[in-house]
Amino acid sequence: MAVIVALGAFLMTLAGGWTAQRVTDRRHLVLGLAGGLMLGVVGLDLLPEAMHAAGQEVFGVPLALLLFVGGFLVAHVVERLLAVRQAAHGAADNGGHDGHGHGGGRVPQVGLTAAAAMVGHSVADGVALGAAFQVGGGMGVAVALAVITHDFADGFNTYTLTRLYGNARRKALLMLFADAVAPVVGAASTLLFTLPEEPLGAYLGFFGGALLYLAAAEILPEAHHEHPALSTLMCTVGGVAGIWLVVGLAD
Template identity: 90%
Template sequence: MAVIVALGAFLMTLAGGWTAQRVTDRRHLVLGLAGGLMLGVVGLDLLPEAMRAAGDEVFGVPLALLLFVGGFLVAHVAERLLAVRQAAHGAENGHGARAPRVGLAAAAAMVGHSLADGVALGAAFQVGGGMGVAVALAVVTHDFADGFNTYTLTTLYGNERRRALKMLYADAVAPVVGAASTLLFTLPEEPLGAYLGFFGGVLLYLAAAEILPEAHHEHPALSTLMCTVGGVAGIWLVVGLAD
């Protein structure tokens, strides 16, 4: 089942890249909705399930919650290190210059994250259908934005369209490979809950620090905000119906 859902993520990633090539003024609405869906999945379903599965506490804090914060911080540190590298390349190449290797490195990071998405998806289906559906929503929604951002980042730094498409296809295949890898092993419930807590922190960072700011950067419109709120409300509805 996880591999089948990962094929959906494959298609959503390609759809995100296709949209990046064609969408112009409506991009902010798509990103606003994606950010809202991710926020809803993490806060209303993924994190509560991870806390129930992990169980243990570390110095008075539930392990899943501790790793949730850790995932957020790891994503933040990685993003800051990439930003520093981009700034260094900018200094080397002159003001306003684009370094194609930076775009490729950023896109490669997106591919690596998509691989982790697939592993999380397969691991979640090992717990049960409810957890699998929750993570599937997060992965499929996030991979649309991944495809969008992979293509955009690659071309933003001066890479030609052919290279951008290669990185897009690699990003699309990555969750399928990650999900298929979980057919070879089974994770115990508690370590899985801990891993999903970490994964939730990474997703929250991407939604709060990357996708939503980008959605409102050039178009701080009420319609964008409503798409975000609608995404959260939609996940709340799904969670309520599932219970």
């Protein structure tokens, strides 16, 4: 049953990615909405779930929060290291006239890494879905509602993140397809084994920190850079509100 339900998540992920690529003429609105969706997913879905699953403390701080901060810092360090490396490479290629390289300083590897993390999150969604159906039908339906509805945001963000960092459309579509298949793979894996709750919570905390960094430091500033319009801001707020609605309905 869980695998069948995961096929709904597969379709919703593809629908989210299709929506992201169809509205490229309103790029600032797409990025504003993506930033809001990412902020909502982190603050209203991932972090509470991580706190619940990995609630033990390390030196007075919940493990999930430590990993959340760690994920934020790792994303920042990785992006800075890749940016410095690409800037140095660009300077060597053009005699130092342009230290930003291709794509206006965007590092394609960062987008691919972020999209890969989204795929990992979707695998965890599938595992959670399968585990919920093992507990009982009611629990399975509640988790299925949450997974299927917010996988639209996952597909939207996976495609947007990959393209934002200068990757070709083909790579963005490949990452989108991988993200769509991931919950099916995760749900199918629960037919063989069950992932312990604490490692899953730890992963979600770390991933939430990395995702928040991308939303706050990259997506939202880019959305408002050339189009600081009220419509962009409303898309961001609407994205957060949409995730809140999904979480509320799931509960």
